[in-house]
Amino acid sequence: MIEITARKKYGDRVVLDIDKLRFEKGRVYALIGTNGSGKSTLLQALAKVIDFKGDVKGLTGKDVAYMPQKSFAFSTSVLANVTAPCPIHRIFTERAKAKRLLKSLALDHLSKKNASRLSGGETQRVALARMLVAPHDFLLLDEPSASLDVESTLISEEVLMDYLERTGCTLIFATHSIAQAKRLADEVIVLDGGKVVERGFTDQVLENPENDKTRSFLEQFNR
Amino acid sequence: MNAFEKAWVLVTSQDPMLQNIVKTTLEMAFSSSAIALLLGVLIGLVVAYNDFPGKKIVVVIMRTLMGLPPVVVGIVVYILFSGTGPFGHLKLIYSVDLMIIAQVVLITPIVAGMTETSLSPLVDRMRPTLKGLNLSLPKKTALVLFEGKYQLIAVYLFAFARAISEVGAIQIVGGNILNKTRTMTTAIALNYNTGDFSLAVALGIILLAIALGVNLVAGLLQIGLKKRND
Numbered sequence: 072m073i074e075i076t077a078r079k080k081y082g083d084r085v086v087l088d089i090d091k092l093r094f095e096k097g098r099v100y101a102l103i104g105t106n107g108s109g110k111s112t113l114l115q116a117l118a119k120v121i122d123f124k125g126d127v128k129g130l131t132g133k134d135v136a137y138m139p140q141k142s143f144a145f146s147t148s149v150l151a152n153v154t155a156p157c158p159i160h161r162i163f164t165e166r167a168k169a170k171r172l173l174k175s176l177a178l179d180h181l182s183k184k185n186a187s188r189l190s191g192g193e194t195q196r197v198a199l200a201r202m203l204v205a206p207h208d209f210l211l212l213d214e215p216s217a218s219l220d221v222e223s224t225l226i227s228e229e230v231l232m233d234y235l236e237r238t239g240c241t242l243i244f245a246t247h248s249i250a251q252a253k254r255l256a257d258e259v260i261v262l263d264g265g266k267v268v269e270r271g272f273t274d275q276v277l278e279n280p281e282n283d284k285t286r287s288f289l290e291q292f293n294r
Numbered sequence: 295m296n297a298f299e300k301a302w303v304l305v306t307s308q309d310p311m312l313q314n315i316v317k318t319t320l321e322m323a324f325s326s327s328a329i330a331l332l333l334g335v336l337i338g339l340v341v342a343y344n345d346f347p348g349k350k351i352v353v354v355i356m357r358t359l360m361g362l363p364p365v366v367v368g369i370v371v372y373i374l375f376s377g378t379g380p381f382g383h384l385k386l387i388y389s390v391d392l393m394i395i396a397q398v399v400l401i402t403p404i405v406a407g408m409t410e411t412s413l414s415p416l417v418d419r420m421r422p423t424l425k426g427l428n429l430s431l432p433k434k435t436a437l438v439l440f441e442g443k444y445q446l447i448a449v450y451l452f453a454f455a456r457a458i459s460e461v462g463a464i465q466i467v468g469g470n471i472l473n474k475t476r477t478m479t480t481a482i483a484l485n486y487n488t489g490d491f492s493l494a495v496a497l498g499i500i501l502l503a504i505a506l507g508v509n510l511v512a513g514l515l516q517i518g519l520k521k522r523n524d
């Protein structure tokens with residue numbers, strides 16, 4: 072289990088204010104909320120890619136992998152991008168793994184292509200493959216299918232769930248898709264103005280929200 | 295004879311004095327620009343990648359040091375390495391090695407400043423991804439250097455241009471000794487002082503030709519890298 076307490080300010084504005092938010096091992100959490108509600112900032116804090124006041128407990132010795140909202144594709148081949156996190160002495164065995172992964176994400180036809188020349192959706196799928204090539208304890212994905220078409224989204228989700236099953240990894244992801252939260256998440260965390268306004272089991276939060284902010288946020292999807 | 299003819303005669307005559315000057319020049323310019331590149335890129339990268347208190351001040355200092363006057367560097371290095379200086383026992387005064395040291399002092403801040411300025415936007419875009427992947431330090435460094443290869447080639451060319459064209463510092467610490475520490479620029483300055491303008495210009499033409507050669511190689515390298523990239 073991990074527990075995060077975090078406060079982040081940009082200038083005078085508090086953009087994240089979280090107190091003792093807990094995540095259980097092996098579960099899947101969806102972060103939802105409007106633009107600027109703090110989803111990315113929370114993931115950045117968990118991944119420790121930004122400085123903030125507070126701390127994350129329970130991460131010592133744990134392997135945390137984080138995929139930013141805008142992933143950077145290295146200007147090497149797609150295959151080399153996917154194996155980038157692998158230790159050099161194991162690169163040959165990891166290559167085979169990476170190839171299988173690319174195939175399962177329907178990206179194998181691109182494996183020799185320069186990754187910096189890919190389309191937005193292709194880049195995002197390569198970035199996902201790069202996350203999944205090694206086992207992790209925690210996977211933090213910031214809108215992993217924001218630029219994907221419907222079919223690619225479903226394929227990615229399938230590969231992701233398969234990965235979680237095999238590794239027992241905890242997944243925390245941000246999304247603007249309520250349907251995706253329903254498909255993947257055990258629990259949903261609703262953010263607003265940098266604060267957690269509601270959290271609970273996915274069905275409960277999405278079907279019977281208790282908080283007014285959650286309710287008005289969810290109502291937009293029915294319009 | 296005009297300067298071009300003189301340059302041509304000089305080059306084709308296989309004059310041992312000229313050969314020695316060119317050799318010293320190239321040794322000094324390649325060694326010092328390579329060492330400065332290594333140190334400067336390292337410093338520039340550390341500053342660009344990391345966020346730390348006082349970063350802005352460090353950047354300002356770095357950019358100020360880019361304008362170090364060569365003569366001042368020459369004098370300071372001279373004092374440090376002269377017989378009575380703290381490094382006097384190394385007996386490096388009036389040697390090519392000391393000229394290289396002075397040039398490294400002069401050029402490293404330029405490389406560091408240019409690296410920081412030119413790679414910062416790239417590093418900013420790469421940082422979240424690099425951190426999120428938990429890459430080792432050597433791997434992160436290699437990836438950033440690889441992505442910034444075009445900028446780094448440009449930085450190197452500038453460093454080399456500075457190294458080969460500089461005269462103030464190496465004149466002082468090298469002493470412009472014939473067949474030992476005389477380079478093309480110090481020879482040009484000497485010939486100008488003794489009134490032999492055409493020899494000075496001839497040497498200048500040869501120097502430019504060398505610089506052109508280095509730039510052509512770098513240009514081809516860039517084109518080659520671009521081709522491979524598609």
Ligand SMILES: Nc1ncnc2c1ncn2[C@@H]1O[C@H](COP(=O)(O)OP(=O)(O)OP(=O)(O)O)[C@@H](O)[C@H]1O
Nearest residue numbers: 081086104105106107108109110111112113140245
């Ligand atoms: N580097 C930064 N400098 C200044 N303000 C920032 C910075 N990063 C984020 N913010 C601000 O922090 C707030 C939260 O941003 P964050 O990226 O966490 O939102 P989000 O919930 O991920 O939104 P989106 O759905 O648009 O991705 C926003 O108002 C944003 O403007």
Ligand SMILES: [Mg+2]
Nearest residue numbers: 110111140213
């Ligand atoms: Mg975001």
